[in-house]
Amino acid sequence: MKTKLRHSILGGIRRLLILLLVAWTVVSLVTLLIELVPGDPAVAILGEQATPEQFAQFREKHGLDRPPFFFSFPRDQNGERHFAWHGADNRYTDYWSALLRGDMGLSFRNDRPVISLILERYPATIELAIFAMLIAVAIAIPLGVIAGTNRGTLIDNAASVVALLGISLPSFVIGPMLVYVFAVKLRWLAPSGRFEWSDIILPAFTLGAALSAILTRMVRSSVIEELGEDYVRTARAKGLSERTVVYKHVLKNGLIPVVTILGLQLGVLLAGAIITEKIFGWPGLGLLLVEDGIARRDYRVVQGCVLVISMTYIVANLLTDMVYRWLDPRIRVS
Amino acid sequence: MNRLTIIGFVIVAILVIVALFAHWIAPYDISATNLAMRYLPPSAEHWFGTDSTGRDIFSRVIFGARISLKVGLVVVAVSALIGTVMGAVSGYYGGWVDRVVSGYLFNVFLAFPGLLLAIAMVAFLGAGLNKLILALCIIGWVGYARLIRGQVLKVREYDFVQAARALGASDARILLIHILPNAIQPLIVQASLGMAGAVLSEAALSFLGLGVPPPAPSWGVMIEEARDLSTLQAAPHALIFPGIAIALTVLAFNFIGDGLREYLDPRQRSR
Numbered sequence: 001m002k003t004k005l006r007h008s009i010l011g012g013i014r015r016l017l018i019l020l021l022v023a024w025t026v027v028s029l030v031t032l033l034i035e036l037v038p039g040d041p042a043v044a045i046l047g048e049q050a051t052p053e054q055f056a057q058f059r060e061k062h063g064l065d066r067p068p069f070f071f072s073f074p075r076d077q078n079g080e081r082h083f084a085w086h087g088a089d090n091r092y093t094d095y096w097s098a099l100l101r102g103d104m105g106l107s108f109r110n111d112r113p114v115i116s117l118i119l120e121r122y123p124a125t126i127e128l129a130i131f132a133m134l135i136a137v138a139i140a141i142p143l144g145v146i147a148g149t150n151r152g153t154l155i156d157n158a159a160s161v162v163a164l165l166g167i168s169l170p171s172f173v174i175g176p177m178l179v180y181v182f183a184v185k186l187r188w189l190a191p192s193g194r195f196e197w198s199d200i201i202l203p204a205f206t207l208g209a210a211l212s213a214i215l216t217r218m219v220r221s222s223v224i225e226e227l228g229e230d231y232v233r234t235a236r237a238k239g240l241s242e243r244t245v246v247y248k249h250v251l252k253n254g255l256i257p258v259v260t261i262l263g264l265q266l267g268v269l270l271a272g273a274i275i276t277e278k279i280f281g282w283p284g285l286g287l288l289l290v291e292d293g294i295a296r297r298d299y300r301v302v303q304g305c306v307l308v309i310s311m312t313y314i315v316a317n318l319l320t321d322m323v324y325r326w327l328d329p330r331i332r333v334s
Numbered sequence: 335m336n337r338l339t340i341i342g343f344v345i346v347a348i349l350v351i352v353a354l355f356a357h358w359i360a361p362y363d364i365s366a367t368n369l370a371m372r373y374l375p376p377s378a379e380h381w382f383g384t385d386s387t388g389r390d391i392f393s394r395v396i397f398g399a400r401i402s403l404k405v406g407l408v409v410v411a412v413s414a415l416i417g418t419v420m421g422a423v424s425g426y427y428g429g430w431v432d433r434v435v436s437g438y439l440f441n442v443f444l445a446f447p448g449l450l451l452a453i454a455m456v457a458f459l460g461a462g463l464n465k466l467i468l469a470l471c472i473i474g475w476v477g478y479a480r481l482i483r484g485q486v487l488k489v490r491e492y493d494f495v496q497a498a499r500a501l502g503a504s505d506a507r508i509l510l511i512h513i514l515p516n517a518i519q520p521l522i523v524q525a526s527l528g529m530a531g532a533v534l535s536e537a538a539l540s541f542l543g544l545g546v547p548p549p550a551p552s553w554g555v556m557i558e559e560a561r562d563l564s565t566l567q568a569a570p571h572a573l574i575f576p577g578i579a580i581a582l583t584v585l586a587f588n589f590i591g592d593g594l595r596e597y598l599d600p601r602q603r604s605r
Binding site: 018021022023025026030033034036037038164165167168169170172173175176177179180183184191267268270271272274275278279289290293294295299302306309310313314 | 445
């Protein structure tokens with residue numbers, strides 16, 4: 001018992017160390033990727049017509065006049081490269097200190113701290129991801145159970161076809177098609193924006209479609225597998241109705257893998273939300289990243305968004321892992 | 335082989351032929367605009383109708399197959415190659431190499447949702463076909479590396495490998511001649527699913543304006559151009575046909591991948 005406890009504590013510390021290492025790498029990558037930008041960000045933001053003073057002022061304000069990293073290999077007058085050490089006064093440490101200060105740097109465009117731009121948009125993205133997940137579950141569980149309990153029948157095949165369509169049709173095809181049907185033709189819902197409560201329906205369905213397809217397949221195979229277990233025969237032998245057997249016994253055990261997938265998919269949904277938000281003009285992190293960040297070359301905003309999305313993803317995966325271990329003791333032991 | 339796998343192979347064969355002979359098959363110039371001919375519905379002259387600038391959608395969908403397959407093939411080939419080398423070396427030698435590759439690199443790459451890393455890279459590098467391919471390869475190799483590493487770990491312990499080692503075979507020979515051929519089967523499944531993934535990612539990035547720049551007839555670009563409300567109202571077919579093309583391609587590669595997996599691993603057949 002004692003060794004087991006020590007084992008799990010050591011394992012936990014190891015996982016935490018890896019997590020910190022990964023987080024550090026993600027931040028470093030995001031910080032250093034900005035150096036790959038072709039051309040001068042100052043020119044991209046201010047335009048060719050700006051005066052040299054304006055350029056100098058912009059570069060100074062955003063630290064672009066400072067060396068990118070602790071060292072570099074600048075060319076001297078003869079065109080040869082030499083090693084140069086810059087010490088702690090560089091953009092890499094600048095960004096870290098901006099993170100630790102909690103403002104994530106200033107937006108290149110409007111001088112607002114990136115963190116406040118992100119906090120404005122974050123709730124909309126989470127709202128969208130949660131609704132997408134709810135819709136996916138609401139579709140997948142009944143469809144998967146019906147398909148699994150009627151294995152091999154017409155209903156099962158029809159459910160499989162629907163699920164396959166959901167997997168193969170990407171959101172940027174489903175989304176505009178939904179806009180066409182429900183906004184352009186039927187005029188039931190708005191094509192874009194986030195004003196009425198009903199505005200979330202189309203984006204959430206679009207974002208959740210692929211997930212609901214994946215979940216349907218999982219629930220189906222899970223139900224089929226559990227139906228073959230001994231406890232199902234016992235439950236039936238006790239004279240329980242088929243309904244009770246399926247929904248009380250089979251589904252309860254069959255949902256464990258589904259919970260894992262749900263957690264892991266949260267990150268996929270966050271990334272997918274970038275596309276969905278663009279389709280529906282949904283003012284979340286994805287739209288901030290694509291329209292304010294990438295399209296307007298506000299690289300500070302790009303850095304912040306990428307960082308926040310990946311950190312959310314890492315934390316979601318960690319929580320999933322913990323819930324999974326707690327749900328299924330068999331995994332805890334191994 | 336089940337029916338769906340065969341359907342998958344047929345669709346892919348058609349796609350390859352269409353992509354190879356696009357110049358002969360496409361009836362119109364893909365960039366010839368004609369505002370008098372815009373928003374035409376599907377007809378005998380324009381099978382898939384015309385778009386908002388009067389270009390023939392059928393011809394553009396056909397040339398789009400070329401972009402999709404090219405991206406898919408290059409991305410899958412390069413990522414599978416890098417992934418195989420990394421996975422094989424890490425699985426075979428173990429030790430600190432394995433700790434760096436599987437303990438660190440795998441975790442770092444899995445910490446990003448794949449699409450996000452591609453978007454971030456293209457955002458900083460700038461849009462373009464080659465940069466898109468580069469970004470997809472950088473996110474793509476990890477899946478293959480994990481797969482091959484697991485396989486190598488398993489095959490490494492087999493008797494014939496021990497026998498080869500006892501006979502004095504070199505590491506390179508053991509790895510290349512004895513282990514890899516026995517470890518590579520699942521890679522074929524992964525590659526097929528990887529084609530579907532690459533085609534989807536290319537279309538997604540192009541849709542976001544981060545992939546192949548317009549007026550290139552990437553299916554993603556065509557969908558992006560077809561989704562503004564006036565075009566949707568006047569010509570929904572401009573959205574539907576490239577959408578069907580993407581869905582069929584992805585479906586076909588998924589069918590092939592699933593079919594091959596069942597074929598190679600009979601235990602999965604009953605599900």
